[in-house]
Amino acid sequence: MSLQEAARLGRRSLDPEGLIILLKELEVDCAVARDAALKAGQRFSESAPGHLEACAYELGRCYNVFERLLDRLCEQFENHFEKRGDFHERLLQRLALPLEGIRPAFIPRDRLSEVRELKSFRHVLRHAYDLTLRQDRLSELVTIAQRLTVELPHWCIDFGKKVRAEQKWPEP
Secondary structure, three states, rough: OOOOHHOOOOOOOOHHHHHHHHHHHHHHHHHHHHHHHHHHHHHHHHHOOHHHHHHHHHHHHHHHHHHHHHHHHHHOOOOOOOOOHHHHHOOOOOOOOOEEOOOOOOOOHHHHHHHHHHHHHHHHHHHOOOOOHHHHHHHHHHHHHHHHHHHHHHHHHHHHHHHHHHHHOOOO
């Protein structure tokens, strides 16, 4: 089913101009996520008191931006996505799936476990009452965040190309 057919059935619709706007918004999200990942690396490398906590904050911010980007995609392409209980995990699962006639997959399957690592850390960071940050674990997470935020703009570009191809829309 094309997006135009979905619109006729009363479902959410996106036109070529809407895709251009969405991709620009995603571009901004990518830049903010990259900034957070780079700052996490800078904070990790510092030797000032609180540098690990500052690093952890930036890693959490990086994932928050990434999740907002995923939210944008769901809002544009899917009719309904309940934000309940296991929403964060279901969001990742959903955006790793291609939904024929609705949208292509966004998260590459081979990167899903790394995205989950950042999600899990953000969860611990958000809900921890007493947390001791491990330098070795933060180092792993900084590496993951930096790698993913380098790749993220390419995911967005590829996604846009796939949507245009599926919908038979011309490149802008």
